[in-house]
Amino acid sequence: MPAPNGALPEEAEAFLAAHPEIEAIDIVLHDANGIGRGKIIRRHELMGIYTGGRHFPISILGLDIVGEDVHETGLIWDQGDGDLRAWPVPGSLKALHGTQPARGEVLMSMYHLDGSEMRSDPRHALARQVAAMAAEGLSPAGAFELEFFLLDPDTAQGVRPAAAVLDGRRSDWTEVYSVDHLHGMEPLFSDIYRAAEAMGIRAETVISEYAPGQYELTLDYRKDVMQAADDLVRLKRIVRLQARRHGVVACFMAKPVEKYAGSGMHFHVSLCDASGRNIFAEAQEGTWNDPLRHALGGLRATMAESMLVFAPHGNSWRRFVGQSYAPVSPNWGVNNRSVALRIPVSPLAARRIEHRPAGVDANPYLVAATVLAGIRHGLKNRIDPGPETTGNGYADESAEAAAIPRDWREAIAAAQGSAFLRDALGADMHRTFTAIKAAELDRVARWIADVDYALYLHTV
CATH class of the missing domain: 3.10.20.70 (Glutamine synthetase, N-terminal domain)
Incomplete structure (x- = not known):
């Protein structure tokens, strides 16, 4: 056939x-x-x-x-x-x-x-939202950022950054934006770039990020959001494979080290109309137009019930800590990395929303599907996003901030009862995803962790 x-x-x-x-x-x-x-x-x-x-x-x-x-x-x-x-x-x-x-x-x-279509396949969930956008005369474009840790495969001394594959030099410092520090991993990153090129993936800038052993790779902006999600899942596989070949471990946990920043999977998204015009681009710089504002409004209004998609695992919730570059409330702002929805500095034609809640452990197909559905919800209902957050977004003590789930268990319950998320993912994908998350929560709840012995073995 x-x-x-x-x-x-x-x-x-x-x-x-x-x-x-x-x-x-x-x-x-x-x-x-x-x-x-x-x-x-x-x-x-x-x-x-x-x-x-x-x-x-x-x-x-x-x-x-x-x-x-x-x-x-x-x-x-x-x-x-x-x-x-x-x-x-x-x-x-x-x-x-x-x-x-x-x-x-x-x-x-x-x-x-x-x-x-078998509707429990995540690719079909995203395809449905792209098709719904097309029926409304809109075409989404976007790109994901990939943050991850390179760790020593020997965990006998605990989790620690990998030594440089070039010469074995080790650093336990943050080394954020250090170019010289990147040189130590140059053979590995060269292989990552070659492997990405062989797959038609336009991997771009590499950064030494805000934790020892943490890095970020950015991806070229795609006119096809499905292609952007494909690029992300394939790049993760490339990084993991090439890291193994160089004797180090690529870690895509959202929060592998307690005292340092976790790893995000920021999603940059914009919308074009039938003529190819970016509908988020304002006529005069800094005077945000209705489509952009309503998209922000929809994303804010649906974020609480969608958080399980953005933070799908127990470890995901350890990432949401104040002053950590991970958002803790559904706020929005301009050129501000303390908010959940950021409008980056860019030329007008490249105006976009940077959606920051998702961890690198999330499924990019489901993240993109949920974000597009949130944008559609905002555009359809002309939802006002409320005032822009300026300055320290971690100081947000609004009722909306408090409405975000506090942990994995609350996020699962919110997702299970969400009509919005059921529509965003499709009924089959929603049932499959929330059932899997509930089963994983039960598995973790039964697990007797080392902390139990540390706190209670000799005390109760």
């Missing part, structure tokens, strides 16, 4: 002809947690993926963070764990850099056997 998403066998034929050295291909489907799951196929199997898809069990989209079935998703025994059909995402077949033997990678998306 022809691929329901338009994937063509000619793409595979051209790839195989251009890469006679490639022996195998990773076929990768991303689940609710953004984890790439799939198979490694041999070269001779690739054409069959494009002409007939590949059967995957439906349960692959109902797994928790450690790969265990979550029965409450309804995707396991309720449906007999039957097979569905995954199809390659058009244009996503690429060569991997530095693998021995040589391998390729292709992204996959899940469909029912009759060719209809």
Whole structure:
């Protein structure tokens, strides 16, 4: 049967002809947690993926963070764990850099056997919001920022920054914006850039960030938000693989070290009309227009019930600390890194919103889908964003700030009861995602952590 998403066998034929050295291909489907799951196929199997898809069990989209079935998703025994059909995402077949033997990678998306979308696939959730925008005459563009830690693989002395791969030099200082410090990781970053280029990902600036061992990679602004999300998930995989090849660990936890800043996944987004004009660009600089204000209003109004998407794990909530560059209330401001919704300094034509709540552990497809839905909500209902926050956004003590969930448990409850989030993600994706999060909360609640022994073993 022809691929329901338009994937063509000619793409595979051209790839195989251009890469006679490639022996195998990773076929990768991303689940609710953004984890790439799939198979490694041999070269001779690739054409069959494009002409007939590949059967995957439906349960692959109902797994928790450690790969265990979550029965409450309804995707396991309720449906007999039957097979569905995954199809390659058009244009996503690429060569991997530095693998021995040589391998390729292709992204996959899940469909029912009759060719209809399997709506617990996060890519379909984002595609629905992009399509809804298109029906309203709008086209979203955007880019994600990727913050992460490079850590020593030897944890016998605790979690600590990785030594420089160039010469083994070690620093336990923050080293924020230090160019000389970046030189120590230059061989690793060179491989990351080469691998990104092989995948058509325009990775740009690298920064030594605001914690020992923390770095940031920025990505080129994409006119296609789906492409921006694809770039992010693939870049994470590239960084993790190349770090392993250089003997260090790439960590994408939101808050791996207690006393230092966590890692965000800021999402920059703008909207263009049918003529290609950025509708957020004001006529006179600094006089914010209604579309921008209403988009901010919608994002503020829906942020509390959406926080589980932006902070999906227990560790995610450790990132939200005052004076940490992670937002703690749904405020907005201009050129201000203490707020949740920032309007960066930019030329008028590049006017955009920087959405800052999401941690790097979030699923970019779900983040983008939720942000677009929030913007649509604001535009449709002409929601006023309230006054701009100036100065220290961490001093916000408004009722709106207090309404944000205080922890993971509250965020799960807010998401479960949210009609907005159900519509933003689609009913199937909403059910799947919230069921997985509730199951993970139960797993963590049962876990007897080291802190229990430290506090209570000899005292109670």
